[in-house]
Every structure is written in structure tokens, then in C-alpha cells.
Amino acid sequence: FLRGGVLWSQPLEGGAPRKLVEGETDVGIWSFDWGDDGSIVAQQSFRGLIRLRPPGMTPEELTTVDAESNEYSHHHPRVLPGGQGILLGVGVDTFWNSHIEVLDLRGPEPLRRVLIEDAYFAEYLHTGHLLAGRAGTVFAVPFDLEDMVVTGPEIPVLSNIQMNRFGNVQNYVASGNGTLVWLPEQG
Numbered sequence: 001f002l003r004g005g006v007l008w009s010q011p012l013e014g015g016a017p018r019k020l021v022e023g024e025t026d027v028g029i030w031s032f033d034w035g036d037d038g039s040i041v042a043q044q045s046f047r048g049l050i051r052l053r054p055p056g057m058t059p060e061e062l063t064t065v066d067a068e069s070n071e072y073s074h075h076h077p078r079v080l081p082g083g084q085g086i087l088l089g090v091g092v093d094t095f096w097n098s099h100i101e102v103l104d105l106r107g108p109e110p111l112r113r114v115l116i117e118d119a120y121f122a123e124y125l126h127t128g129h130l131l132a133g134r135a136g137t138v139f140a141v142p143f144d145l146e147d148m149v150v151t152g153p154e155i156p157v158l159s160n161i162q163m164n165r166f167g168n169v170q171n172y173v174a175s176g177n178g179t180l181v182w183l184p185e186q187g
Contacts, residue, residue, distance in 0.1 A: 005029055007042060007052075020057050033086075035079040041086055048074045049088060049103075062086070062110065063103060076121045085148050087115075087122040087130070100132055102148045115150050116141065123174040131174055136161050136185060138172055160185040 001008050001017075007029050010017040020040070032042035039053040041062065048063040065071045073091040075098075080086065086103040100116040116122070119132040129140040130150070137159045142152035161172055161182050172182035 002029060002032075005045070007032060007040070021052060021059060031076050033077050033079045035083045036081060037083050039079075039083065041077040041079050043073070043075050043077055043088075046073055049077050049086070063088070063112070078122060078124055080124055080145060080148070081126070087124060089120055089122065090114075100130070104148050113148070115143075116154075121172070123172075125174055125178055127178060131157065131172070131180075133161065133172065138180075138182070158182060 001010065007020045008017045009020050029042045030045055032040050034040055037053075039051055040057075041049055041051050043049055046065060048061065048065050050059045051062050052059055063074045065074060070093045071090055072093070073089075075089045075091060076087075078087040080102075084104070084106050086105070088101055088103060089098045090101050091098045097118070098120050099114055100119050100122045101112050101114050104111040104113065115130070116132050119134050121133050123131040124143070124145075125131060125140070128143055128145065130143045131138055131140055133139075138157045138161055139154040140157050141150050141154050143149070144151050158172070158180070161184065172180060174180050
């Protein structure tokens with residue numbers, strides 16, 4: 001869990017919470033996701049993504065924000081099954097402009113590739129789809145996990161989803177079994 005931009009862990013069976021990373025790297029974490037192997041991928045405020053691997057949870061830089069391309073953030077990381085790729089939002093120019101990319105970790109060097117333009121907060125479903133949001137609507141697109149590519153058109157799933165103050169959809173989450181939870185638009 002996050003407390004004041006710092007990543008903590010709490011055993012389910014009880015016990016005291018503990019900070020996962022000490023020092024400057026642990027400050028300013030905005031979102032994170034757990035991988036199948038126990039590693040955590042985290043967004044640092046305006047600095048890109050890091051990965052923390054057990055047992056020591058030493059931070060490893062995965063991405064850096066490319067100021068020359070007007071990127072301002074890499075956000076909402078989602079580790080794909082098997083840990084071979086990471087979905088991420090890439091903010092460009094303003095808080096109102098974002099697209100979804102995949103960071104392919106299978107080669108000798110990580111490779112970033114755009115999957116969905118003008119979209120926010122991707123979630124992977126085990127049905128072979130990605131969920132993403134745009135303008136108060138959550139939509140699904142078919143996704144080939146092996147090739148890490150979108151394979152079909154967008155299909156609206158939910159509309160009138162509550163949007164954040166920057167005008168993008170972020171108030172939904174999907175579980176591994178496909179259950180979707182969301183905040184409806186305030187009327």
C-alpha cells in the first residue's frame with residue numbers, strides 16, 4: 001500500500017507494516033503493480049517506472065520520461081502475466097493527453113510500443129483483452145499476449161464512468177477473473 005508516496009507491505013496474517021524501499025527512490029510513488037514473481041513495478045512522480053525485486057527490493061530503472069518527446073509521466077503500470085511485459089500510460093504534453101504502451105522485456109533491451117492512442121489506465125484481462133478508458137467510457141480491445149499487440153477494434157464496455165480532475169477515466173479496476181468494479185459518474 002501507499003502512505004505519503006512511500007510503498008509499504010503489510011502481512012495478511014498480521015504483524016507490523018514495513019517500508020519496502022529506503023531512501024530517495026521510495027519517495028513519490030503514485031501507483032504500482034505486483035508481478036507473478038513477487039516483483040513490484042512502480043511509477044515514480046514524473047521520473048518513469050522502477051522495478052523492485054525480492055528479496056532485497058533494490059530499485060531497477062525500467063523507463064525514463066523523455067522530455068525531448070514532451071513526455072511528462074509514465075503511469076499506471078500493469079505487469080502482464082509471466083512478467084515479460086508491462087502496460088503503461090504515457091502522458092504527453094498535458095495531463096489531458098495520454099496513450100497506452102507496452103514495455104516488452106523479452107529481448108536484450110526493453111522495447112516500448114504504442115498500443116492504444118488517446119487512452120488511459122489499461123488493465124489486462126485473462127480473456128485476452130485490454131480494458132482502457134477515454135472520455136467517460138471504458139472499452140475493451142482484443143490483445144495477443146504472446147506477440148503483445150492489439151488484434152481488433154475497440155468495443156465499449158461501460159459508459160458514464162467518473163473521471164478525475166484532468167478529464168481522464170481512472171476509476172475502475174478489473175480482477176484476474178474479469179470482475180469489473182467502477183465508480184459511476186456523479187449526476
